[in-house]
Amino acid sequence: MRTVLTLLRKELLLERKVPQLVPAMALFSVTTFVVFHFALQQRDVDGDLAAGILVVTLLFATILGINRLYVADREEGGFDAFLLAPVDRTALGVAKALTLFAFLVLVEFVMVPAFAILLFGPGVGWELVGKLVLVLAMVNVGLSVIGALVGALAIQTRARDLIGPLVALPLLVPVVITAARALSPVLGADGPGAMEGQFLAVLGLYDLVFGLLAYALFDFLLED
Amino acid sequence: MTYGNRLRATSIAAALVLMVAFGLAFFSAKIEADQGFSQKIFYVHVPMAIVALCGFVFGGIMAIQHLRTGLAKYDLKSYVAIHLSVVLGVGVLLTGAIWAKAAWGTWFEWREPTLVSFLIVFLLYCTYQPLRFSIEDPEKQSRYASVFAVTAGAFVPLNFLAVRLADPYIHPRVLNQAGGDLPDSFRLPFYLGILGMALLFSALYQYELSHKNSRAQLRQLRRKLGGEEEAVGRSAAPQVSSS
Amino acid sequence: MSPAPPGEEAAPAIELAGLTRRYGLRAALEDVSLTLPAGATLVVFGPNGAGKSTLLRVLATLLRPHAGTTRVLGHELPKDGWAVRGRVGLLGHDPLLYRDLSPRENLRFHARLHGVGDERVEEVLDAVRLGLRTDDPLHTFSRGMVQRTAVARAILHDPALLLLDEPRANLDPAAAELVEPLIGAASGRTRVISSHDPAGGLAEGDLALGLVGGRTALLAPAGEIDPAQIGALYR
Incomplete structure (x- = not known):
């Protein structure tokens, strides 16, 4: 656990000194909203469409993040340095997932207000924000877990920019399905409606299964 | 090590069972009331899909074995199972498209969760080969491929759950009620179809395994004889050094 | 130095018998056998691609040996890698430092x-004399400065075994002298050094190993070897 904190602190320090990923992901998501506006030719969206745009934008921003998550470690010897230390190797995977989670939260602080201003039709109240935070938190867990695993898988391949998104995208389809379905009543035109629990349940199950799986498998991606 | 022993028997059994199954499907099973003759493709499409999905999961189980033991033969088994299932998957999507066109007038039906989930699973497994190919060190390649295969194997049921939940399904009566109130004249050719497809898979599986192994043995013998090493190109297939 | 567990003191620092490491079907190291007593220095010579770096990485537990027995500091690899990790210091071509962090931040992370406590970080920072630059990001440094920081990183945890891959390649004579007490013979550590410099390497080592194509071409006490024999390895 102490190792995880050490690694997490290093990641956040790196991002604070040379902000790279968070601004890029935030900028990318705002630009994506603009693109959606013109592609769909809509000023105001709500319901299904709003949920879809929000989730897909978050997904693409995450893909951007997954591709860069391990680059500093790969290119500057961080993997070897870590492997030389007498610590539990799974800590790296846990720290990377937490890092991505933290980055996603920061990105959402920009992305969600931008969405509300640029595209979202209905008014925003506390109830909506509360439900949105709940769903986004569960989505972030799934994205972070898959991101930490697939990122580590892709970084050792020759075509890492291709392999990462190619593997991550289908793996994350269930997250998109459940999150979009859970959010569409929340973002409804007549104010936030009731969420259907079954989508959150499956999303939670997804987070749990892949969380455990990634935890069990991560070590194999480090050994040489 | 040879895998060829039962190859001949399995091949003959596969051919026989499939012939009987399709024969029954064509001549004995009643023409389905709603969909007419086109529904016959069901006896190819569904067994193929079931066998392909089982192949994916089997590949995941072999991958677990590989990660646990580190033995190359399990990686080879996982590779062959997934590889064959992807090939079957192409067949599943093609027959599915034909059926959808005949039944609903569209080549793809988004409201059909089984077909949609299968597409997603298929797209995921399509990345297996490129993933292997882009890792040069063979040992690392097989380890990473196994991590992928385990993850994807667990993904198969979870994905089905999520897709099924997302849409109230409209699937043709026959499929969803398989085993339920499926008429008897449908049931026998359907089950025989599954069995035949599984035997076909097994025959192809054994064939590819024995092919890969005899090639490895040949390479080893050649090396012993001549010392002149055959240049091995970069490959996505596991390199087995048989012993 | 961390006190060695009982029984380990007497054991040789490195014992290799038939060590083999493959990349696919190609052997990067084949059938390498040697014994290095604790406190001694092994110099490894050989042309590029001969397996020097592979040997160092196997000893550092970064690569798994595929055949033969490999015992490092009395522990068998890869089985007991956890016991060896943290007791070896690796100084390779790669500094293993984050370029956007300063030496102090990098070393605190490794500590x-x-x-290891933060006071040890200050101690090694003083030893490599980075002066006022200990808080500048590493990417603003010259290669020599980076290498000095890497030396500090390699000895930060006071390793019993140092693995040095051409350690002085980027250092000017003054800097080489500066790091001498840290990674030189006087450091009292067991060392494995890869080198391209026959005379200098032989003077520094107790035992010399010559590798060609992953195989042992030469293995003898350094004092008994003529530098010309080393030169022959490269032909």
């Missing part, structure tokens, strides 16, 4: 991973 935490190795369970």
Whole structure:
């Protein structure tokens, strides 16, 4: 656990000194909203469409993040340095997932207000924000877990920019399905409606299964 | 090590069972009331899909074995199972498209969760080969491929759950009620179809395994004889050094 | 130095018998056998691609040996890699430091991973004399300065075994002298050094190993070897 904190602190320090990923992901998501506006030719969206745009934008921003998550470690010897230390190797995977989670939260602080201003039709109240935070938190867990695993898988391949998104995208389809379905009543035109629990349940199950799986498998991606 | 022993028997059994199954499907099973003759493709499409999905999961189980033991033969088994299932998957999507066109007038039906989930699973497994190919060190390649295969194997049921939940399904009566109130004249050719497809898979599986192994043995013998090493190109297939 | 567990003191620092490491079907190291007593220095010579770096990485537990027995500091690899990790210091071509962090930040990170206190960080920073630049990001440094920081990183946790891959390649004579007490013979550590410099390497080592194509071409006490024999390895 102490190792995880050490690694997490290093990641956040790196991002604070040379902000790279968070601004890029935030900028990318705002630009994506603009693109959606013109592609769909809509000023105001709500319901299904709003949920879809929000989730897909978050997904693409995450893909951007997954591709860069391990680059500093790969290119500057961080993997070897870590492997030389007498610590539990799974800590790296846990720290990377937490890092991505933290980055996603920061990105959402920009992305969600931008969405509300640029595209979202209905008014925003506390109830909506509360439900949105709940769903986004569960989505972030799934994205972070898959991101930490697939990122580590892709970084050792020759075509890492291709392999990462190619593997991550289908793996994350269930997250998109459940999150979009859970959010569409929340973002409804007549104010936030009731969420259907079954989508959150499956999303939670997804987070749990892949969380455990990634935890069990991560070590194999480090050994040489 | 040879895998060829039962190859001949399995091949003959596969051919026989499939012939009987399709024969029954064509001549004995009643023409389905709603969909007419086109529904016959069901006896190819569904067994193929079931066998392909089982192949994916089997590949995941072999991958677990590989990660646990580190033995190359399990990686080879996982590779062959997934590889064959992807090939079957192409067949599943093609027959599915034909059926959808005949039944609903569209080549793809988004409201059909089984077909949609299968597409997603298929797209995921399509990345297996490129993933292997882009890792040069063979040992690392097989380890990473196994991590992928385990993850994807667990993904198969979870994905089905999520897709099924997302849409109230409209699937043709026959499929969803398989085993339920499926008429008897449908049931026998359907089950025989599954069995035949599984035997076909097994025959192809054994064939590819024995092919890969005899090639490895040949390479080893050649090396012993001549010392002149055959240049091995970069490959996505596991390199087995048989012993 | 962390006290060695009982029984380990007497054991040789490195014992290799038939060590083999493959990349696919190609052997990067084949059938390498040698014994290095604790406190001694092994110099490894050989042309590029001969397996020097592979040997160092196997000894550092970064690569798994595929055949033969490999015992490092009395522990068998890869089985007991956890016991060896943290007791070896690796100084390779790669400094293993984050370029956007300063030497102090980098070393504090490594110190935490190795369970070493921050005062030790200051101690090694003083030893490599980075002066006022200890808080500048590493990417603003010259190669020599980076290498000095890497030396500090390699000895931060006071390793019993140092693995040095051409350690002085980027250092000017003054800097080489500066790091001498840290990674030189006087450091009292067991060392494995890869080198391209026959005379200098032989003077520094107790035992010399010549590798060609992953195989042992030469293995003898350094004092008994003529530098010309080393030169022959490269032909």
